[in-house]
Amino acid sequence: MKYIKLGDLQVSRIGLGAMGMSHGLTGAGSDDAESVRTIHRAVDLGVTLIDTAEIYGPYINEDLVGRALKGRRDQVVLATKFGMIDHGGSGAWNLNSGPANIRTSVEGSLERLGTDHIDLCYQHRVDPNTPIEETAGAVAELIAEGKVRHFGLSEAGPDTIRRAHAVHPVTAVQSEYSLWTRGIEDRVLPVLRELGIGLVPFAPLGHGFLTGTVRSESDFEEGDFRRGNPRFTGENFRRNLALADEVQAIAAEVGATPAQVAIAWLLAQGDDLAPIPGTKRVTRVEENTAADGLRLGAEVLVKLSGLPPAAGDTHTGAGLSMLER
Numbered sequence: 001m002k003y004i005k006l007g008d009l010q011v012s013r014i015g016l017g018a019m020g021m022s023h024g025l026t027g028a029g030s031d032d033a034e035s036v037r038t039i040h041r042a043v044d045l046g047v048t049l050i051d052t053a054e055i056y057g058p059y060i061n062e063d064l065v066g067r068a069l070k071g072r073r074d075q076v077v078l079a080t081k082f083g084m085i086d087h088g089g090s091g092a093w094n095l096n097s098g099p100a101n102i103r104t105s106v107e108g109s110l111e112r113l114g115t116d117h118i119d120l121c122y123q124h125r126v127d128p129n130t131p132i133e134e135t136a137g138a139v140a141e142l143i144a145e146g147k148v149r150h151f152g153l154s155e156a157g158p159d160t161i162r163r164a165h166a167v168h169p170v171t172a173v174q175s176e177y178s179l180w181t182r183g184i185e186d187r188v189l190p191v192l193r194e195l196g197i198g199l200v201p202f203a204p205l206g207h208g209f210l211t212g213t214v215r216s217e218s219d220f221e222e223g224d225f226r227r228g229n230p231r232f233t234g235e236n237f238r239r240n241l242a243l244a245d246e247v248q249a250i251a252a253e254v255g256a257t258p259a260q261v262a263i264a265w266l267l268a269q270g271d272d273l274a275p276i277p278g279t280k281r282v283t284r285v286e287e288n289t290a291a292d293g294l295r296l297g298a299e300v301l302v303k304l305s306g307l308p309p310a311a312g313d314t315h316t317g318a319g320l321s322m323l324e325r
Contacts, residue, residue: 001046001292004271006198007171009120009150011077013267014289015049016042017202017278022061025208026221027280032064035280039068043075045289051174051200051276053081053124054109058092062112073115079200080109081124081154083135095322097127099138106142122152122174125322132160136167143168152200157324158191170197175325177201177275179210179262180231180243180310184325193272201266204275206310207232209240210262212248230312239311246307256294259284263291265304 002013021035022028039050052065062080069076082105086096109118121142123135142148150171153164164170173192175184178201192199207226208214217227217237226232231240244258251261259277266275277288296304313320 001289003048004198004274006120006200006272006274007150007169007196009077009171009198011049011274012047013274014047014263014292015051015079015200015274015276016047016285017276018050018052018061018065019056020278021280022064023056024223024225025278026219026224028223029060031280034282035064036068038280038282038285039065040072041282042285042289043072045286047285047289048075049077049079049120049200049274049276051079051202052113053084053122054105054112055081055084055092055124058085059108059112062109066112066114070114077119078113078115079120079122079152080113080118081122081152082106082109083124083127095125095127095129097123097130097135097138099134099141102135102138103142106147110147117146118148120150120152120171121148122154122172123156124154126153126156126160126324132156132164133167136164136170140168155323155325156188158187160324161188161191161195161197165195165197170195172198172200174200174202174276176203176314177266177273178204178206179247179265179304179307180206180240181314182309188325193270199270199273201273201275202278204266204277205259205262206244209244209310210247210258212244212251212258214244215241228316229314230316231310231314233312236310236312243307243310247304250300250303254294254296254300256291257287259287260291260294261296261304263288264294264296265301267291268296268301 086094
């Protein structure tokens with residue numbers, strides 16, 4: 001495994017997103033033992049960046065990650081997120097990045113993760129009711145206390161990134177970025193590179209679509225967020241199958257899997273980004289991390305970059321309203 005810098009934080013070039021082990025996807029929470037084995041195998045393969053959040057569950061994903069990392073905490077860069085649970089009363093899925101709420105969130109995350117510090121702590125979504133300067137200042141206080149090491153933002157836009165960075169250096173911005181979600185390239189990515197901030201692309205496999213294994217809307221169980229998601233329903237689904245098939249055809253040409261091609265394309269976009277493909281299976285984490293050794297030729301990269309964008313929005317209306325990218 002090769003390593004890169006997100007700002008001044010060294011991480012493996014490929015990380016692991018833990019969300020789907022407990023939350024939001026078909027099969028989540030069905031086999032915690034396999035999820036723990038997956039985290040262990042990722043660390044054995046040199047993966048250091050492990051990503052979770054208090055909202056995943058809520059809470060149960062942090063519990064799982066904490067159990068899995070017991071005795072191995074010093075081998076990883078542990079990332080979690082605050083801001084999508086209002087601990088003052090309105091609860092989960094209500095934005096609150098006020099200083100008191102951040103402190104409550106971080107204290108809870110530390111306990112569940114079984115650690116005395118969070119390596120990379122993200123604001124999960126920008127809170128329109130709290131100036132970003134207050135949020136950045138609150139995280140800066142936690143950094144001064146040693147409870148947090150690095151400050152991150154998720155799905156933030158250029159202005160928010162600049163304002164936060166002026167209060168305390170932002171180490172990384174997490175945003176959806178893949179072959180079929182490339183909206184950050186024009187507005188966000190140039191700002192990150194100007195300021196020396198790293199990028200952590202989540203959903204680098206298009207929430208599984210780019211692997212070629214999703215073939216029917218009936219693949220998603222009740223509770224899977226992809227049920228009803230614009231990209232995974234109706235005519236958009238059928239159009240996006242054609243895109244997945246094109247990735248699969250290119251993968252066959254280069255002797256790799258579609259997932260490896262999708263990740264390798266991302267890695268070719270710069271040495272300042274670390275995608276976090278999510279999985280709950282050992283075989284998939286082995287497949288995904290092997291993309292670190294895949295070198296795509298210039299013609300293949302041009303062909304992949306020229307694929308049409310996915311049909312449909314990445315979220316429903318409520319989810320889209322929380323995005324600044």
